[in-house]
Amino acid sequence: MENKNNLLVKMENAGVYLNNKWLVKDVTLNIEKGKIITLIGPNGSGKTTTAKIALGLYKNISGKVEKYTKKIAYVPQKISIDWTLPIRVFDFMNLTSDLQNNETNEALEITGAKHLINNDLKSLSGGEFQRVLMARAIAKKPDLLVLDEPVQGVDFTGEIELYELIKKISETLKCGILLISHNLHVVMSKTDHVVCLNGHVCCSGTPISVANNKKYQELFGEDVSKILSIYEHKHDHKHGVDGSVEEN
């Protein structure tokens, strides 16, 4: 199923109508090899829904979705695992694929979770679990990687590292990445295309054009100026303990 223009997923006016309301509607976007697409938007704006449409997790959708790959890895926003299962990190890494031991080790090493390999999955902290989820996705060497808030619970320096890592993954694996993030100012500089959602596509384009967009500024208010300045001046700022930005 090779595609000339590196297209992985093509969504046209896609939407989901469930329990008498639209979770999201009229989303049009393309995911391409080697590109990072970021979905941003307030809570309940349909980011996760859009990602799930792209993954084919909804049975009845409006519009059109075409997928050109089967090598998909997914890092869901929250994952609840039933603890009636005895399962180690090692078993979880091989959940949907059969990896060689060195592949498992390498991927865990990259995300800094190698020491956890024989730990019981339920003994992991939120941040550790997130690293394992990322490692599992990387180890699959996917064409399409869908990351829904991949740095939740990871401490701030770890967060930056993981975003650097995401950038690196897209370069080395040449895979397409659909990324959902709250942390706008970190994400913006790493991404190729931004789609701002608010129940529908509110605006989209390059990070800088979205940040300059009026609709986006209305949606995110005063955060915008910060993001713009950071985006333009890159790393000339400090971060507070809670990860907030302190201007120099």
Added chain:
Amino acid sequence: MFDDFFIRALFVGIGMALVTGPLGCFVVWRRLSFFGDTLAHSALLGITIAYTMEINIALSVFIISSVVALILLKLEKTTNLPTDALLGLLAHSSLAVGLVVIGLIATIRFDLMGLLFGDILAVNVNDIIIVWFGGALILLVLKLIWKPLFASTVNYELAEAEGMKPERVKAIFTLLLAAIIAISIKMVGLLLITGMLILPAAIARNISSNPKSMVIFSVIAGLMSVLIGLFSSLEINTPSGPSIITAGLILFVLSLIKIKRSSQLKS
């Protein structure tokens, strides 16, 4: 001591334990123990039909259990009732319908106790063949769907997103449950069959740290239950099916000691 009937019982029991071990793990992992009960209850109707229409019991039970399972899947989607209520509804009503049908066909003499608790000592060579061939088939299918079934047990959406077709393997697994109930109903009876599925897996859960070891321990625990249960039933003249389950219970209590030890180590 080793009369023929006893050897046959051993063969059937061992065959069953080899299959209920791995299947039981999934029953525990997917929280399906009450679902197994429901299928077992509906088996009574299957047995009645087998007697009336003079067809093979295992086949008839398999068909009825599968139909009940499909009805459940359908009701889950179309009603707002929680699954446990639906399971209760199906379990008791299919049991009741089974008993009513027995009442209607007064010409058939039924050993109701035998149906409820089974009689592993009364199995014939045919039963052995059904258990071993049917069991081998069940294990083969389980091996084929292992990966997607396990992945979707851990996380449904993750498995589906990565192309593992969880809905399909769920349906296949349901049929496997119906099949194991069908081939073993005559041996342990409909009240004890879920015990054979759950006890070995529960024992194994207490002493294992990963899915593979749990499956292995589950098979071992099942085999030990069968052997201890059957030999003691011969020695002290107790009913065999219940003796097997009681042996399992004793093993379960022993397996708790290991948990207590390891939690003491941690603290």
